[in-house]
Amino acid sequence: MTLVALTVTAALAGGCSRSDEGGDDPASSAAAGPSSPAPLGPFFGECGSVSDDEVRSAFAVSALPMVWRNSVGCVWEAAGPTGPSVSFSWYRGSPIGREAAGSGLIGRPAEQIEIAGHSGFMGQADGLCEIGVQYDQDFFHWSVTYGALPSLAPPCDVARKLAELTASRTK
Structure with missing residues (x-):
C-alpha cells in the first residue's frame, strides 16, 4: 500500500473507533455535531x-x-x-x-x-x-x-x- 492509502485507512478507522468504555465519547460527538438550528416560528393557520x-x-x-x-x-x-x-x-x-x-x-x-x-x-x-x-x-x-x-x-x-x-x- 502507498503511504497515502495507509494514512486514509488509518484516519477512517480512527474516526470509527470507540472509547475504552465501549461508547462514543460524548464530548467529541457534541463538538463535532452540527449546531442546534434556530427555532421555527409559530403556526399561522x-x-x-x-x-x-x-x-x-x-x-x-x-x-x-x-x-x-x-x-x-x-x-x-x-x-x-x-x-x-x-x-x-x-x-x-x-x-x-x-x-x-x-x-x-x-x-x-x-x-x-x-x-x-x-x-x-x-x-x-x-x-x-x-x-x-x-x-x-x-x-x-x-x-x-x-x-x-x-x-x-x-x-x-x-x-x-x-x-x-x-x-x-x-x-
Missing part, C-alpha cells in the same frame, strides 16, 4: 388564520373569490392574474431578508416595520403593497394589489390590517 370574508372586507371588494389555497398560501383574485388580488404566503425556515431584498430589486424598496412586536418589511409601488413579518426562522407575507381597478382602500392599509389579524392569531 390556513390563509394566515384570516377568513375569506375578512379578506374581502379589508380589501373593500365583495367579488373577490378564492382562487387557490394550500398548506402554505392562499390567493384571492378577480378578473384573472392582472386584476385585483390578495395573497398570503407562509415561509418556513426561510430568511425574510431575501424576500425584502427581492422586493427592492423589483422596484418596491423595503421599509422596516414592526407588527405585534415582530420586525418585518413593507414594500410598495404602482398600487401594490407587500408586508412580511418575521417569527424566529419563519415569516409570513401578505401582498395586495388592485390591478387596473381604482384602489378602494390604500393597498398598504389593507396589507397591514391583514398582517395584524394574522399576528393576533398566531399559535
